[in-house]
Amino acid sequence: MAIDTFVTSRGRRDPIKVSLPADFLWQDMKRAVCEALSEDVGDWRFFDETLQVPIDGDSIPDFDPSSVLRLHCHPCRRVSVTVNFGADQVSFKLPPVSTVSIVLKRAVKKLGLDPDMDDAYLLVLLGSSESLPPDTAIGSLTGGEDCDVEFDLVLEPTING
């Protein structure tokens, strides 16, 4: 039986799919990801996207083979996040596996907005109009050698005529 793993990485929102035997070793995974990304990720950090935890050691802890394994790999330990809301701006640092949903909640809190209303807002990349899926790992939004990402927080529009 093979384990299918979906891996996002720095600058890559769309996952690659890596299939390995169920008894794979961690170095097998790293080798497969290196090949798929055509990039040496040997020194990069790997995170479990579902559990939002870094993977240390030689195996994936508590992995349920019946579930979907989603990983994120990134060279940085933390990503600098800036969120603009009108004339206000807040900044903080989070692990690259942190999702857009986590950023949104953190930003709403730091901006002093009503946390019960956090689903009334959207995060879009600075200069973009694309609303991002809430489970997007922010490390996949950083580009090049950068370890930072900047968002605009906007009110989610009401669909009416």
Added chain:
Amino acid sequence: MVEPDRPDHRALIAELQSPRFEVGVRQGHWRIISFEWPFLVVGVRTRDGAELAFRCSCIGYPAQRPEIGLWNAERGCSLSPAERPTMTGRYSLIFRTDWESGLHIYHPMDRLAFVTHGNWLVDLRFKLWIPDRGFTQLCQELHNILTSNEYQPGRKRAA
């Protein structure tokens, strides 16, 4: 059945076979119920664990956004008003039945809804169809809507 050899069909097949679409399927967020060109019926998981089906006409994909309607996959017809979930807040109109006989969702990712609402290009610019994000973007949006607090379970549904 002979598969059509046309670029929109090929592009859609490629998207449905992509890891970004598959990961949503593997997480149980959405699934393909049936596909008979140009109609793709997808089931999308709701907040209460039920499933809503949408029939999407995908001619011109991905440059053209699909036409999307709620669907009763068992009976092969549009989902009746009585079977539709109640939506509140920002999405209270998305499953309205008093526009185009309820055959299209009221959302800018639907082709007819978009072309008949010129103001949406600006007013709903955060909700527009992006061809590069493909059909997966639509499934993500529908899943976000149906797992939000604005989806109200309780009506009879059929997928």
